[in-house]
Amino acid sequence: MSNHSGDYFIIKAKENGVNVIGLTRGKDTRFHHSEKLDQGEIMIAQFTEHTSAIKVRGKATIVTPFSTIESDE
Ligand code: TRP
Numbered sequence: 001m002s003n004h005s006g007d008y009f010i011i012k013a014k015e016n017g018v019n020v021i022g023l024t025r026g027k028d029t030r031f032h033h034s035e036k037l038d039q040g041e042i043m044i045a046q047f048t049e050h051t052s053a054i055k056v057r058g059k060a061t062i063v064t065p066f067s068t069i070e071s072d073e
Helices: none
Strands: 008-013 018-024 031-037 042-046 051-057 060-063 068-070
Touching: 008 018, 031 042, 031 051
Parallel strands: none
Antiparallel strands: 008 042, 008 060, 018 031, 018 051, 060 068
């Protein structure tokens, strides 16, 4: 199993009700967690053994080691 300990990301909500949805790692790709953020709330998280992808629904700033991206652009 590879090491995901450096794979952090930050989500900052720009409106109420932004959803950060975690998708499972491995053979099945399915939702396993949904976190709701209100405007100004920040979630700092990482990719793990259980989480290989995330989906962001709503207006947010997403910071990753690769780039900072705005979901409403
Ligand atoms: N239990 C989950 C895990 O260890 C928690 C988690 C980590 C998570 N990163 C996430 C949930 C990103 C949603 C989105 O993988």
